[in-house]
Amino acid sequence: MCIDAGCDGRCRPSSRGPVCACDTMLRYVNGSCVDIDECVEENVQCSQHCTNLYRGFRCSCDAGYVSDFAEYLCFAKDGEGLVFLTLRNEIRYYKLKSREEVVLAADAKQARGVTSDGTWVYWVETAQGHQAVMRAELHDVSRTKQVIIALGLEDPGDIAIDWLGGQLYLTDAARGHIAVCRLTGDACAALSDGIKYPRFVTLHPQRGAVLWPTGSSGMSRLDRRSTALSQHIGVK
Numbered sequence: 001m002c003i004d005a006g007c008d009g010r011c012r013p014s015s016r017g018p019v020c021a022c023d024t025m026l027r028y029v030n031g032s033c034v035d036i037d038e039c040v041e042e043n044v045q046c047s048q049h050c051t052n053l054y055r056g057f058r059c060s061c062d063a064g065y066v067s068d069f070a071e072y073l074c075f076a077k078d079g080e081g082l083v084f085l086t087l088r089n090e091i092r093y094y095k096l097k098s099r100e101e102v103v104l105a106a107d108a109k110q111a112r113g114v115t116s117d118g119t120w121v122y123w124v125e126t127a128q129g130h131q132a133v134m135r136a137e138l139h140d141v142s143r144t145k146q147v148i149i150a151l152g153l154e155d156p157g158d159i160a161i162d163w164l165g166g167q168l169y170l171t172d173a174a175r176g177h178i179a180v181c182r183l184t185g186d187a188c189a190a191l192s193d194g195i196k197y198p199r200f201v202t203l204h205p206q207r208g209a210v211l212w213p214t215g216s217s218g219m220s221r222l223d224r225r226s227t228a229l230s231q232h233i234g235v236k
Contacts, residue, residue: 006031008031008032009023009033010022025056026055035052042057047059047061047073047074048060048061048065048074049062059071080098081097082094082095082116083096084114084121086108086111086113088108088110089106090105090108090111091104091105091111091114091121093116104121105142108123108134109130110126111126112125112157112158113157113158113159113170113200115159115160115168118138119138120137120183121138122134122135122161122168124157126155131153131156132147132148132149132150132153132156133147133148133149133168135148148184149185149188152188154172154174155172155173155175157173157199158170158171162205164205165205165208167180168180171198171199171200171201172198175190176194176196176198177190177198178190178191178201178212191210198212200213
């Protein structure tokens with residue numbers, strides 16, 4: 001029965017005739033076994049990069065990073081990874097290796113989003129009568145803290161840094177847009193209008209992508225490299 005079936009992969013007899021099948025990580029399509037792109041279809045949890053291989057995949061890391069023993073996660077060769085967080089009136093970071101928690105600022109005014117480019121730390125303050133984007137040197141916050149955006153804000157929320165392009169991205173729920181500015185806070189423009197209550201934003205600088213949640217429908221994506229900036233807001 002299977003001899004004449006012409007299966008590209010494996011064949012097993014059944015009451016209805018021969019049944020063609022493929023080995024692991026292959027899919028039977030139009031009479032042939034074709035490779036499955038695990039990076040796209042299997043939600044592979046590579047920390048940075050995923051490369052599809054025949055009947056498999058490979059995770060890899062950017063220069064300056066090393067992978068763990070399972071080759072899924074990437075860790076910086078030098079220094080220590082930091083996780084930044086806000087606690088209403090405090091800005092903190094947590095060291096991933098030593099597990100030390102450091103208070104950067106204890107006088108923030110209802111802080112929301114916080115991020116860093118490794119040299120500066122940026123955050124949003126939303127107290128009544130004081131809506132602003134702040135920044136300070138990571139290792140000298142008290143003496144270098146400054147307001148970089150104070151005009152054109154109604155309900156600012158999250159902030160993200162593109163360290164490759166030298167830009168910051170900021171959500172404003174009341175205005176319904178995501179703004180993009182220089183890291184110094186000037187030359188701001190609305191990157192995308194008509195977004196329903198944008199609260200969070202994240203970036204993939206290497207791919208030039210801006211992403212934000214859209215409720216139950218998942219994530220929206222905008223390619224910052226091919227999008228014309230329009231509707232100037234904020235300070236010049």
